[in-house]
Amino acid sequence: MNLxxxxxxxxxxxxAGSISFTAGAAxxxxxxxxxxxxxxxxxxxxxxxxxxxxxxxxxxDEQNKKGGVLGKKLEAVVVDPASDxxxxxxxxxxxxxxxxxxxxxxxxxxxxxxxxxxxxxxLNNILFYPVQYEGEESQRNVFYTGAAPNQQAIPxxxxxxxxxxxxxxxxxxxxYVYPQTTNKILAxxxxxxxxxxxxxxxxxxxxxxxxxxxxxxxxxxxxxxxKKTAVVSxxxxxxxxxxxxxxxxxxxxxxxxxxxxxxxxxxxLAGLDTAPLVGHLTAWNYFQSVDTPExxxxxxxWKAYIKNDKRVTNDPMEAxxxxxxxxxxxxxxxxxxxxxxxxxxxxxxxxxxxxxGYSTMMxxxxxxxxxxxxxxxxxxxxxxxxETPGVVVGDEWSDYLADSKDLIxxxxxxxxxxxxxxxxGKCGGKATN
Amino acid sequence: MQRRVQHCRQSRSLAxxxxxxxxxxxxxxxxxxxxxxxRSIITKFGDAKGFPQIEAVVxxxxxxxDPVVARSLNALxxxxxxxxxxxxQIFILEERGGLRxxxxxxxxxxxxxxxxxxxxxxxxxxxLRRTIRGVLGSLTLSASDxxxxxxxxxxxxxTPDPDAIETLDGAIAGESVPAVKMRLQQARAAAVxxxxxxxxxxEEAIALLGGMGDRAALSLLNGFAANAQGDLKSAAEGAAxxxxxxxxxxxxxxxxxxxxxxxxxxxxxxxxxAITFGVMGVINMAHGEMVMLGAYTTFAVQEAIRxxxxxxxxxxxxxxxxxxxxxxxxxxxxxxxxxxxxxYGRPLETLLATWGxxxxxxxxxxxxxxPNNREVxxxxxxxxxxxxxxLAITWNRLWIVVFALAVFAVLLFVFNRTSWGLHMRAVTxxxxxxxxxxxxxxWVDAFTFALGSGIAGIAGVALSQIGNVSPNLGQSYIIDSFxxxxxxxxxxxxxxxxxxxxxxxxxxxxxxxAGAVLGKILVxxxxxxxxxxxxxxxxxxxxxxxxx
Numbered sequence: 001m002n003l004x005x006x007x008x009x010x011x012x013x014x015x016a017g018s019i020s021f022t023a024g025a026a027x028x029x030x031x032x033x034x035x036x037x038x039x040x041x042x043x044x045x046x047x048x049x050x051x052x053x054x055x056x057x058x059x060x061d062e063q064n065k066k067g068g069v070l071g072k073k074l075e076a077v078v079v080d081p082a083s084d085x086x087x088x089x090x091x092x093x094x095x096x097x098x099x100x101x102x103x104x105x106x107x108x109x110x111x112x113x114x115x116x117x118x119x120x121x122x123l124n125n126i127l128f129y130p131v132q133y134e135g136e137e138s139q140r141n142v143f144y145t146g147a148a149p150n151q152q153a154i155p156x157x158x159x160x161x162x163x164x165x166x167x168x169x170x171x172x173x174x175x176y177v178y179p180q181t182t183n184k185i186l187a188x189x190x191x192x193x194x195x196x197x198x199x200x201x202x203x204x205x206x207x208x209x210x211x212x213x214x215x216x217x218x219x220x221x222x223x224x225x226x227k228k229t230a231v232v233s234x235x236x237x238x239x240x241x242x243x244x245x246x247x248x249x250x251x252x253x254x255x256x257x258x259x260x261x262x263x264x265x266x267x268x269l270a271g272l273d274t275a276p277l278v279g280h281l282t283a284w285n286y287f288q289s290v291d292t293p294e295x296x297x298x299x300x301x302w303k304a305y306i307k308n309d310k311r312v313t314n315d316p317m318e319a320x321x322x323x324x325x326x327x328x329x330x331x332x333x334x335x336x337x338x339x340x341x342x343x344x345x346x347x348x349x350x351x352x353x354x355x356x357g358y359s360t361m362m363x364x365x366x367x368x369x370x371x372x373x374x375x376x377x378x379x380x381x382x383x384x385x386x387e388t389p390g391v392v393v394g395d396e397w398s399d400y401l402a403d404s405k406d407l408i409x410x411x412x413x414x415x416x417x418x419x420x421x422x423x424x425g426k427c428g429g430k431a432t433n
Numbered sequence: 434m435q436r437r438v439q440h441c442r443q444s445r446s447l448a449x450x451x452x453x454x455x456x457x458x459x460x461x462x463x464x465x466x467x468x469x470x471x472r473s474i475i476t477k478f479g480d481a482k483g484f485p486q487i488e489a490v491v492x493x494x495x496x497x498x499d500p501v502v503a504r505s506l507n508a509l510x511x512x513x514x515x516x517x518x519x520x521x522q523i524f525i526l527e528e529r530g531g532l533r534x535x536x537x538x539x540x541x542x543x544x545x546x547x548x549x550x551x552x553x554x555x556x557x558x559x560x561l562r563r564t565i566r567g568v569l570g571s572l573t574l575s576a577s578d579x580x581x582x583x584x585x586x587x588x589x590x591x592t593p594d595p596d597a598i599e600t601l602d603g604a605i606a607g608e609s610v611p612a613v614k615m616r617l618q619q620a621r622a623a624a625v626x627x628x629x630x631x632x633x634x635x636e637e638a639i640a641l642l643g644g645m646g647d648r649a650a651l652s653l654l655n656g657f658a659a660n661a662q663g664d665l666k667s668a669a670e671g672a673a674x675x676x677x678x679x680x681x682x683x684x685x686x687x688x689x690x691x692x693x694x695x696x697x698x699x700x701x702x703x704x705x706x707a708i709t710f711g712v713m714g715v716i717n718m719a720h721g722e723m724v725m726l727g728a729y730t731t732f733a734v735q736e737a738i739r740x741x742x743x744x745x746x747x748x749x750x751x752x753x754x755x756x757x758x759x760x761x762x763x764x765x766x767x768x769x770x771x772x773x774x775x776x777y778g779r780p781l782e783t784l785l786a787t788w789g790x791x792x793x794x795x796x797x798x799x800x801x802x803x804p805n806n807r808e809v810x811x812x813x814x815x816x817x818x819x820x821x822x823x824l825a826i827t828w829n830r831l832w833i834v835v836f837a838l839a840v841f842a843v844l845l846f847v848f849n850r851t852s853w854g855l856h857m858r859a860v861t862x863x864x865x866x867x868x869x870x871x872x873x874x875x876w877v878d879a880f881t882f883a884l885g886s887g888i889a890g891i892a893g894v895a896l897s898q899i900g901n902v903s904p905n906l907g908q909s910y911i912i913d914s915f916x917x918x919x920x921x922x923x924x925x926x927x928x929x930x931x932x933x934x935x936x937x938x939x940x941x942x943x944x945x946x947a948g949a950v951l952g953k954i955l956v957x958x959x960x961x962x963x964x965x966x967x968x969x970x971x972x973x974x975x976x977x978x979x980x981x
Contacts, residue, residue: 041804042795042796042799043905044905044908046799046804046904047804047805047806047903047904047905050803050804050805051805163558163560164559164560175950203948203949204948204949204950205949205950206949206950206953208905208909209949210698210899210900210901210909211691211694211695211698211940213691213694213695213827213830213941214688214691214941214944214945214949215944215949217687217691217825218945220825221648224648224649224651224652225652225655226652226653226656238806238900238901238903238905238909241806241900241901242899242900242901245811245829245899245900246827246899248816249816249817249818249827249828249829249830250818250825250827251817251818251825254559254562255559255562255563255566258559267805268806270805270806270808271805271806271807271808271901271902271903272806272808273808273810273811276816278512279558279559279562281559375558375559377512378512383556385484385556385558
């Protein structure tokens with residue numbers, strides 16, 4: 001390399017140095033708290049996760065308008081793990097080690113969450129996970145703001161059984177951990193309720209399955225025995241559109257065989273003509289159609305922020321809303337962003353949710369939420385047809401599975417354990433990962 | 434919650450009573466309740482809280498036996514019946530091009546409509562819709578429209594009730610349309626099985642239901658056989674067995690149809706690749722993205738039609754097909770001229786470059802249209818299904834089979850019967866010889882690639898009708914496309930056809946036994962084994978072309 005110094009070069013270097021110095025000083029004056037956003041912006045999951053990234057930017061923007069946290073502005077650090085599960089772990093490490101974020105909001109699929117768990121444990125940071133999941137997990141560094149199975153699947157099945165008189169069940173799902181665990185819990189629950197084995201049909205399909213002719217015909221035949229039949233769908237993501245199209249085309253009406261879905265929300269329905277689907281059900285903890293002042297305010301501000309009047313809101317967005325406000329409140333309570341202090345402060349924090357009540361962080365790091373059952377409307381929105389009278393506490397270890405029914409989680413001292421076995425009285429009844 | 438549940442159950446079991454009453458009144462006493470009475474019942478919707486109370490009002494309306502209530506019940510079922518907040522009066526709201534407020538009985542527009550915010554929608558759920566369907570079914574048994582009578586007969590068949598036999602007898606005697614009469618007799622037979630009428634009548638009913646041969650009849654017969662004794666039991670079981678035998682044959686036919694339908698989807702996805710990869714030898718990883726571009730073109734065309742000329746919506750696909758061909762073809766042409774022509778004979782670099790292009794196209798579409806699914810509507814002629822014996826054939830699948838075969842035929846014609854096709858074959862078989870004969874080989878390459886891409890775009894139009902339209906659309910078809918082309922034999926269009934159809938049928942015959950996941954794996958394993966045995970696929974090219 002040429003090291004010859006010219007006069008002009010020295011001048012330029014000096015100038016550059018002085019600029020960077022002043023910039024650094026300006027930066028120091030306004031110290032920020034960094035918040036990590038770990039959602040896929042490309043690849044398969046971008047379809048769902050991009051909205052959550054926008055939601056986080058929106059929430060951080062709103063908080064900064066109110067003056068930030070602890071007198072400091074918040075700064076979002078957005079990374080793109082590109083729907084690549086190992087990359088989630090790398091990006092999480094980058095956020096915590098290189099960017100020194102105070103907390104991370106992110107992940108969608110269970111496999112991405114499992115991939116980052118060791119990183120959060122090792123580097124001792126906080127993850128807010130906003131999506132409904134299969135349960136059977138409780139980690140010190142993770143706060144689960146989405147629904148556990150007892151906050152979504154089980155109330156939905158109860159609704160169908162009691163209000164629609166369903167006696168025969170099709171459990172249809174995509175072939176991965178969330179549907180399989182949920183269906184295992186549901187099958188155990190249904191059998192405990194006296195449903196015969198031959199009245200339960202379980203069916204799995206690959207990711208992105210697009211040819212539903214055979215399965216929809218099977219469902220039709222399964223439902224033609226005279227007993228009231230319903231489909232409990234844990235079909236994920238892209239596969240839903242061809243599934244519902246096939247249902248509509250084969251003339252399966254919600255009055256005859258209703259489908260209750262756990263992964264279909266306002267976002268997913270935005271890509272579908274919902275007129276033939278009216279009456280099919282979804283179970284969530286929030287619908288855009290919920291009629292409360294908090295929700296109206298949230299939707300109006302969201303549409304203004306995103307500058308698009310047609311954008312919808314959905315359940316995982318509300319989960320981030322709750323999780324973010326909980327984190328803000330806990331940081332203010334602890335007076336610091338130090339993860340250990342915030343983790344302790346988070347338990348017991350209670351913030352308003354968008355459906356008119358309060359959600360509280362429980363010692364098992366799951367939150368309390370109401371459960372809503374909605375029917376799909378012709379405009380792509382859900383209309384609540386049933387809801388739990390109060391909020392439901394998230395149950396991390398299912399009571400209906402043999403190897404988890406004795407386990408509880410409590411991250412407060414002195415127990416401080418994510419899998420305490422009440423039968424043996426010891427922590428570590430079952431590996432959490 | 435518990436109390437509500439019980440209440441609901443009670444009201445359901447009680448539901449039979451007024452329904453029955455409705456039958457009798459509707460049929461025996463055509464003298465209708467006066468309008469004022471009906472109106473006063475409809476007004477009760479204004480105070481009904483919760484579904485059980487709304488259901489009670491529906492039952493009360495049904496009990497009047499007056500067909501005039503059908504309008505308001507249909508409106509309730511469609512979710513357009515509203516309560517005016519100010520005075521709790523009931524109206525039907527129509528929001529097609531401006532708000533129209535209609536009277537629930539006469540259907541005439543009300544003068545001072547106000548705005549939609551002045552009204553609250555009366556909520557409806559599946560249970561209520563079922564109740565409404567039942568109530569309307571009994572009310573319309575004497576309607577003048579044969580379709581309405583058919584629907585009424587269907588409802589009665591689905592809810593067999595011995596007490597309705599008398600009503601049905603009357604309706605059968607007065608029915609003039611043979612199809613409706615047949616359905617009424619079937620409904621009667623279903624009811625007879627549950628009644629305490631003499632055995633001879635039941636045997637007749639069993640014979641009639643056995644003749645229907647479908648699953649509904651099968652479940653009725655099975656249900657009856659479970660509780661019957663002696664001759665009747667064996668007669669019902671015999672009839673059920675016969676239905677089972679015919680249904681097994683129909684199942685076979687159904688699997689073949691599903692297989693052909695899946696095969697035609699595979700064919701559409703693969704046929705463009707059969708040109709770019711099969712004929713030209715370019716490993717085109719961006720093939721799926723050409724399909725995606727076609728699907729997005731359909732979306733754009735439909736949006737334009739929705740905005741500009743909604744009346745043309747049923748024609749949207751016919752407009753989208755040539756547009757998609759041009760869009761994807763143009764992108765293909767640009768790709769060939771810009772990238773691929775520098776990489777002929779270097780398969781690995783081509784693979785990487787086209788893969789890069791596929792990522793660029795995906796992200797471009799994601800940036801322009803957003804990462805979410807876009808809604809592509811089905812024109813009316815592609816919605817619904819029809820029955821062929823015991824087969825339910827959906828229109829969209831049928832049209833896609835027809836469309837795939839048509840595209841195949843056109844392509845075959847272009848290749849074998851036009852001078853352009855001749856040039857294409859000449860260039861791909863012996864480039865230097867073709868060049869010395871005066872063919873401009875670079876342009877033939879470019880247009881062949883554009884043709885393959887354009888065909889992929891057309892496939893996107895068809896595939897948008899059955900699946901997602903999202904930036905990931907292409908990725909879900911790329912593996913299948915390569916599978917079909919390699920299996921069918923590289924360089925042979927017929928191979929692609931036979932390959933696609935046989936993979937489709939194989940998949941659909943495996944699926945009922947192995948499940949969708951294992952079925953797909955089994956197909957892949959079988960293909961691997963097959964390729965071991967015949968590395969050049971089903972229809973291998975022979976002769977000098979192979980060495981080129």
